[in-house]
Amino acid sequence: MFTVEYLQVKPKSDCIRNKHNDGCALMMIKDKLSYVVIWYWGRFVLPLTAFFILVHPVPAAGYEWKASDGLSGWHVENVSSVQSTGEGIRIYGQSNATDFLLLAPEGIIRDASYIKIRLRSMSIGSYVKCILMSRGKIMLSHTYELYSGRSWKEYVFDMRGANIREHPIDFLAFTFKHNENVEIKDVTVVGPSFSEISWIQGLQSRHVNLLYPFTVFGYSLNVVLLVTALALGLSIELYRRVKLKKSSLALMCATLLAFSIILDVREIYEERAIMKSAYDDYLDAPLLEKRYFWQENLVGFTDFIRENINSGSRIVHFFGDEDRYEYFRYLLYPIKVEQGKGSLADVNAVWESDNTRVVGNKIIRDGQAVADGGKGIAFSPKSFLYLKDTP
Amino acid sequence: MSIVLFLISILLPTAGGYVLVGGETALSRIERIVYSFFIGTGLLSFYMFSLILLNTPISTRSLLPFFTFFLVIGVFRWRTILKAFPLPQWPRLLGLSSGKKIVFWILAVFILWKLIFMVFMALSGPTVFNDAYTCWNYKAKVIYYTHTANMTSEGEGVLHERFNQYPLHLPIIRAWIAFCLGHWDDRFINLYSIILFICLLCLVFEFLKKMTGALNAMIFTYVLSAIPVLIYNFISGYADATVGCFFLASLVMLFYWDRTEKMRYIFFSGILASVAMFTKNEGAAIVYPAILSTFLLHLVFGQRSWKQILGKLGLFILSSSLIVPWLMRAPALNSIVAVSGIDNTAVSFHPEGLGPLMNNLFVFRSHNLFWSGIIVLLVWKWRAALRHAARFFLMPSALALCATLYVFLFTLNVAWLIDGTTINRTLLIVIPVLALAGGLLFVPAGDSVVVVPHDRCTAVNEAESGYR
Numbered sequence: 001m002f003t004v005e006y007l008q009v010k011p012k013s014d015c016i017r018n019k020h021n022d023g024c025a026l027m028m029i030k031d032k033l034s035y036v037v038i039w040y041w042g043r044f045v046l047p048l049t050a051f052f053i054l055v056h057p058v059p060a061a062g063y064e065w066k067a068s069d070g071l072s073g074w075h076v077e078n079v080s081s082v083q084s085t086g087e088g089i090r091i092y093g094q095s096n097a098t099d100f101l102l103l104a105p106e107g108i109i110r111d112a113s114y115i116k117i118r119l120r121s122m123s124i125g126s127y128v129k130c131i132l133m134s135r136g137k138i139m140l141s142h143t144y145e146l147y148s149g150r151s152w153k154e155y156v157f158d159m160r161g162a163n164i165r166e167h168p169i170d171f172l173a174f175t176f177k178h179n180e181n182v183e184i185k186d187v188t189v190v191g192p193s194f195s196e197i198s199w200i201q202g203l204q205s206r207h208v209n210l211l212y213p214f215t216v217f218g219y220s221l222n223v224v225l226l227v228t229a230l231a232l233g234l235s236i237e238l239y240r241r242v243k244l245k246k247s248s249l250a251l252m253c254a255t256l257l258a259f260s261i262i263l264d265v266r267e268i269y270e271e272r273a274i275m276k277s278a279y280d281d282y283l284d285a286p287l288l289e290k291r292y293f294w295q296e297n298l299v300g301f302t303d304f305i306r307e308n309i310n311s312g313s314r315i316v317h318f319f320g321d322e323d324r325y326e327y328f329r330y331l332l333y334p335i336k337v338e339q340g341k342g343s344l345a346d347v348n349a350v351w352e353s354d355n356t357r358v359v360g361n362k363i364i365r366d367g368q369a370v371a372d373g374g375k376g377i378a379f380s381p382k383s384f385l386y387l388k389d390t391p
Numbered sequence: 392m393s394i395v396l397f398l399i400s401i402l403l404p405t406a407g408g409y410v411l412v413g414g415e416t417a418l419s420r421i422e423r424i425v426y427s428f429f430i431g432t433g434l435l436s437f438y439m440f441s442l443i444l445l446n447t448p449i450s451t452r453s454l455l456p457f458f459t460f461f462l463v464i465g466v467f468r469w470r471t472i473l474k475a476f477p478l479p480q481w482p483r484l485l486g487l488s489s490g491k492k493i494v495f496w497i498l499a500v501f502i503l504w505k506l507i508f509m510v511f512m513a514l515s516g517p518t519v520f521n522d523a524y525t526c527w528n529y530k531a532k533v534i535y536y537t538h539t540a541n542m543t544s545e546g547e548g549v550l551h552e553r554f555n556q557y558p559l560h561l562p563i564i565r566a567w568i569a570f571c572l573g574h575w576d577d578r579f580i581n582l583y584s585i586i587l588f589i590c591l592l593c594l595v596f597e598f599l600k601k602m603t604g605a606l607n608a609m610i611f612t613y614v615l616s617a618i619p620v621l622i623y624n625f626i627s628g629y630a631d632a633t634v635g636c637f638f639l640a641s642l643v644m645l646f647y648w649d650r651t652e653k654m655r656y657i658f659f660s661g662i663l664a665s666v667a668m669f670t671k672n673e674g675a676a677i678v679y680p681a682i683l684s685t686f687l688l689h690l691v692f693g694q695r696s697w698k699q700i701l702g703k704l705g706l707f708i709l710s711s712s713l714i715v716p717w718l719m720r721a722p723a724l725n726s727i728v729a730v731s732g733i734d735n736t737a738v739s740f741h742p743e744g745l746g747p748l749m750n751n752l753f754v755f756r757s758h759n760l761f762w763s764g765i766i767v768l769l770v771w772k773w774r775a776a777l778r779h780a781a782r783f784f785l786m787p788s789a790l791a792l793c794a795t796l797y798v799f800l801f802t803l804n805v806a807w808l809i810d811g812t813t814i815n816r817t818l819l820i821v822i823p824v825l826a827l828a829g830g831l832l833f834v835p836a837g838d839s840v841v842v843v844p845h846d847r848c849t850a851v852n853e854a855e856s857g858y859r
Contacts, residue, residue, distance in 0.1 A: 229763070252771060257610060260760045264501060264617040267756070271508045278515045292516050299517055323521075330524035331517065334536040 063108055063189040073105035088119075088185040093176065102184070104172040109189050115157045117174060118185040122148050122289060124296045124382050125352065126178040130157040134167035149281030149291035152185055180381075229255050288380070295327055297380060301349070302331040304379045309335075309347050309387075317344065319363055319370070319386075320351030344371045348386040358384050393572055397579045400571030401586060404431035407461035412659065414471035417651055419597045425590045429640050430659060433666030436563040437713045440669075443559075444716060448538040449570070491606050498613040502592065505616045509585045512626045517577040520627035526554040527628055528580060531565035535575055542720070558717060560669040561630050581628050588625040591636045591823055592616060598643055599830040602780060611830035614764065615823060620757040620815045630671040631816040632823075637667035638678045638791070639823040645682065646783050649689055657703055660686075661710025668714045673820055675718070677794045679711070681787035688786070741805040748800070748808060757815050761822065765829050775832040784828035791821045 065072060067088035076082060076091055078100035083090045093100035115130050129143040140162040144155045162169070172189070176182050232255050281291040282299075290300050305316065316332060317340035318325050328349065329337040340348055340363075348371065350358050357364045363371040363386060377385045405424065408431025412423050438457045439449055447453050465472065487495060518524045530550050534540050540550045540559070550562075565580045572579055592612050599608035615621065624632040641663035648656035664682050667674035686707055690700045752762040769776055776785055795817050799808040807813035 229760070229767075252767065253610075256760060256764045256767065257614075260614060260617055260764065261501070263756055263759050267617070267619050267759075268501075268504060268508075271504075275508060275511055275515075278512065282516050293519050295519055326521070326525045330529050330532070333529070333532050 065104075065187045067184045067186055073108070075103050075105075077101040077103070085183055088183050090181055090183040091176075092181040093179055099175050099177040100179070102174045102176070104187070106171045109169050109172045112159045112162065112169060112172070112189050114190045115159055115172065116154055116188040116190070117157075118152050118154050118187075119146075119182055120150060120152050120185075121146050121176075121179055121182040122150070122291075123179045123182070124148050124380065126176065126182075128155060128182075129175045129177065130155075130159070131173045131175065132159055132162050133170050133173065135170060137167075139167055139169070146179070146182075147291070147294060148296055149277065150285055150289060151277045151280035153277070229259050297383070298324060298327055298351070299331060301351070301379050301383045302328060305332065305347070305349055305385055306335070308377060308385055315345050315347070317348045318351070319348060319356045319365060321353040321356075324351050324353070340365075340370070342370055344386075344388045346388050348388070350376075350384040350386055352382040352384075358386070393576060393579060396572045397568065397582065400568040401428070401583075403458065403571075404428070404435045404567075406465075407431040407434065407458060410461045410465040410468060410472065414468060414474070415655075417647055417653075419601065421593050422597045425594050425597075426640065426644075426659065428586070428590055429637065429666070430662055432564050433560070433637075433662060433669070434713075435567060436560045436666070436669060439563045439567065440559055440717065443534075443540045443542075446539065449534070449566070450538060454570075486604070487606055495606055495609050498609050502613055502616045505622060506585070506589065509588060509622060509626055510582070513581040513585050514578045518581060518628055520629065523581075523628035526557055527561050527630060528565060528577070530554070530557075530559065530562035531569065531580065532575055534559075534562055534566035535569040556672065557630075558669045558671060558674070560666060561628075561633060581626070584625045584628050584633070587633055587636055588622075591632075591639070594636075594640060594643065595823065595827055595830070598827065603830060603833045603835075607830055607833050611826055614759075614761065614829070615826045617759050618757075618761050618822065619759065621819055621822065624816060624819055629816065631673070631819045634667050634671045634674050634678060635820045635823040637663050637670060637674070638682070638787075638820055639827060641667060641678075641682050642685070642784060642787055642824060643827075645686055645689075646780075649693075649783065654703070654706060657686075657706050658710045661707045662713065665711040665714040668711075669717055673817060675714070677791050677798075677817075677820060680794065681790040683707070684790060685783070685787040689783075738801055741800055741802075744800045744805040744808045747811060748796075748814070751808075751811055751814055751818075755811070758818075758822075761826070765825055768829050768832055772832040775834065778834065780834045781828050781831040784824050784831060788821050788824040788828055791824070792818075795821065 065074065068084070068086065070084070071082070071089070078094050078097040080092045080094045082092070091100065091102065112132065117128065117130070119128070123146070126146045126148070127143050128146055129141055131141040132139045140159055142157045142159070144157075146155075147153055174187075229252075232252070277293070281293075285291065287300065288297075291297055292299050309316070315336045315338060318328050318337050319340040320328070322339075325337070325339050328351070337349075338345070340350075348363070350356060350363055352358065355366050358376055361372060361376060362369045371386065371388075375387045377387070379385060405428045408427030408429065409423070411430060412418070412426045415423060415426075418426065435457065439454075442449055442453050518528045530540070533550050542550050542555055565583060568580055568583055569575045592615065595615055596608045596612040599611055621632055641660045644656045644660035644663060647653070648660065660682070664674075664679055667678045687704070690703055695703075752758060775781055795814075798804050799814055799817070804813070
C-alpha cells in the first residue's frame with residue numbers, strides 16, 4: 001500500500017526516471033506488477049476476449065441458407081403460396097391443412113449438431129418441428145412452440161442425439177403446425193466443431209428472444225472459461241514461484257474478471273434481444289399485433305374485454321388453459337374471473353387451446369358443447385368474447 | 392405525473408426511515424439513504440399489516456398516524472438529521488491510477504447497462520412472470536382495490552386461495568405504491584424492484600469502498616450485477632432477491648454494531664431481519680437463524696458480561712419481534728416448517744440432486760462465474776477468510792447456504808433442484824452476502840479497518856486524494 005508520506009515526496013514520473021532511487025522501491029514493485037498485468041492482459045486476456053466476442057466462426061461442417069436469396073433448392077409442401085419479403089420468404093399454408101413443410105435440398109446436410117432457424121409468425125399457439133430423416137425414417141425430431149410477434153426469433157434445435165455415423169442424414173425438414181403463415185429468414189446447420197462451443201452454445205441460446213427467468217442455458221462457454229481460468233491459475237502460481245510473488249492473485253482475479261465480462265457480454269447480447277423483442281412485439285406494434293412475450297396477446301384481449309362489457313359486469317368466465325386463466329385473472333382484476341366450466345356467465349372469455357374451441361356460435365370444451373346461442377365477438381382468430389343471450 | 396407520484400411513494404417511507412437512520416455518521420451518505428429506504432418501507436409494511444389485522448381499511452386517514460409519528464420524532468431530532476443531511480457529491484475515485492480508473496469506469500458502464508435494461512423491462516409492459524401474477528402482484532392488487540386483506544381462503548375479498556402462507560411485505564409495499572399513484576400501473580409497481588436492486592448495489596459498493604477501496608468495491612459490485620439470475624429475479628418482481636437485500640442489510644448493521652458497540656445498530660439489524668422474514672418464509676427458515684447465530688457468536692466471544700449479553704440479545708429479539716403477529720398465523724408457521732423440511736418424514740440424502748446442483752452453480756450461465764470465483768478466492772485467500780471482517784459475513788452466508796442445500800438435498804424439495812427452478816432463486820438469498828464477503832477478503836492484513844464517523848472518513852480521504 002502507498003503511504004501518504006511517500007506520495008507526498010515522490011511523484012510517479014520521478015520514479016520512472018530514477019529507477020535506482022531507494023525511495024521508489026515500493027513504486028517499482030507496483031510498476032513491475034502493473035507491467036506484468038498489462039503484459040498478461042495484452043498478450044492473453046484481450047486476444048482471447050476478442051476471439052470470443054468478435055470472431056464469428058465459420059461452421060466447420062455446416063450449411064447456411066439465407067431465404068432472401070430465394071428457395072435455392074429448398075421445397076415446400078401443403079403450401080398455397082410463397083412470397084419474397086426482402087428479408088426472407090413468407091410461406092402461406094393451405095387453408096385445409098393443419099401443417100405445412102419446408103424441406104432442405106437432399107444430400108446437402110451430412111452432419112448436424114445444431115440446427116438454427118430464424119423466423120417470425122403472428123400465429124398464436126403454433127409450433128415448429130425439426131426433423132432429421134435417414135433412409136425414410138425419422139432419426140430425431142424436436143418441437144418448439146412458436147412465440148408470435150413482429151421480431152425475428154431464433155430457435156436452435158439440439159440434434160446431437162442423432163446417430164449420424166450409422167445413419168447418414170438424407171434430408172432435413174421443418175413442419176409448421178397451426179400456422180397461417182410464417183416468414184423465414186435463414187437456416188443454419190452446424191456440424192460438430194469448435195464453433196459449437198463458442199458460438200452456438202456460448203453466444204446463442206435456444207431461444208434468444210425468450211425471457212427465461214431461472215436457468216439460462218448455453219453452458220459450454222462457462223465450462224471452457226472456467227477450465228481455462230483454472231489452468232491459467234496454476235500457470236500463474238508457477239510463474240509466481242519463479243518470478244514475482246505479488247502478482248499471483250492479481251493475475252488470477254484479472255482472469256476471472258475478464259472471463260466474467262466475456263460471459264456478461266454474451267448476456268448483454270441476450271438482454272438486447274429481449275429489449276428489442278419487447279419493443280418490436282409490444283411497444284411499437286399496432287394494437288392488434290401486440291404480443292407480450294409468452295403471454296402472446298392476452299394483455300390486449302383483457303383490454304378488449306374491458307372495453308366491450310358493461311361497467312356493471314362483475315364476473316367473467318374464462319374458458320382456456322390454467323396458465324392463461326391465472327394471468328387473465330390478474331390482468332382483469334378487480335373484475336372477478338372464474339374458470340368456466342359448464343354454465344355460462346353473462347360475460348365469457350374464450351382463449352382457444354387444445355381442449356377449448358369456438359365453432360360457430362358454440363363453445364366446445366373437451367368435445368362437449370358448453371354454450372350455444374350466445375354472441376361471440378372475435379378479438380383474434382383464437383380469442384373471443386362470448387356474451388350470453390339476454391332475454 | 393405518475394413518475395412524480397411514484398417518487399413520492401418511495402420518498403415518503405424513506406423520509407420516515409431517515410428520521411431514524413439519518414443521524415448515523417458511521418454510515419456514508421448513500422448508506423444512510425439506502426437504510427432509510429429499507430427501514431422506512433419495512434416499518435410501513437408492518438404498520439399496514441397491523442391495519443389489516445385490526446380490520447381497519449387502508450386509507451390516507453389510517454396511514455396518517457404512521458407518518459405523523461416519524462414527523463414528531465423528526466422534529467425532536469432535526470438538528471442531528473440536518474447536520475448529517477446528504478449533499479450531492481460527485482464520487483471521487485480515491486487514489487486510483489489512470490489505468491484503474493479506466494477499469495472502474497468500464498465496469499460502471501456495464502452496471503449502467505444492467506440498470507437501463509431493468510428499467511426498460513419494468514416500464515415496457517405489465518407483469519409477465521408466473522409467481523408475480525399469481526401471488527406477489529396479485530395480492531398487492533387485491534389489497535389496493537379492497538383496502539384490506541382477507542387472509543382466509545374463502546369469502547369476499549380473498550387475498551389468495553392458494554398462497555395465504557406467503558408473507559406480505561412485497562404485496563403491501565406494492566399496494567402502497569398504487570395508493571400513491573391513485574391507480575394500478577404494473578410498470579411503476581415493478582419499478583420498485585429495480586429501486587431495491589440499485590439499493591443493493593449501493594450498499595455493497597459503499598461498504599466495500601469504505602473497507603477495501605473504490606476499485607475493489609466496483610469490481611465486486613459489478614460481479615453482483617453480472618449474475619443473470621439476480622437481474623431476472625428483480626425484473627420478474629419475485630421476492631427472493633429482496634430477502635437477500637434485507638439479509639445483507641441486517642448483517643452490515645450488525646457489523647457496525649460489532650465495530651462501534653452502539654446499541655441502535657442492533658435495533659436496526661433486528662428490524663431488517665424481521666422485514667426479511669416478512670418478505671418470504673425463507674427469511675424465517677434460513678436468514679434469521681443465520682443472523683441470530685452470528686450475533687450470538689460475536690456476543691459470547693466478545694468478552695462481555697452476561698448482563699450485557701442478555702441485554703443486547705433482548706434488544707435484537709425485541710426489535711425483530713415485529714414479525715410475531717405474522718408468525719402467529721398458522722399457515723405462516725406451517726409454511727416455514729415446510730421450507731425448513733423439519734416436518735418432512737422422508738429426510739434423507741438425495742444424491743441425484745448433486746449433478747443438477749453442480750450444473751446450476753458451475754455449468755449453466757445463470758450465475759456467471761460467481762461460484763467458481765468465490766471458491767477460487769476462498770482457496771487463494773484462505774488466511775484472509777479467517778480474518779474478522781470477511782469471517783463476519785462468511786459465517787452467516789455459509790450457514791444460510793448449508794440450510795439451503797439441506798432443504799434441497801435432504802428433503803423432497805430435491806425435485807425443485809433437479810428442474811433447476813427454485814434452487815437458483817433460493818441461492819439469491821445468500822449471493823449478496825457472499826459477494827460482500829468475497830470483497831472483504833481484500834481487507835488489508837491486520838484487519839485494521841475501523842469504522843469511523845463518516846465525516847472523519849471524508850476528511851481523511853480528501854486529504855489523501857489531495858496528494859495524488
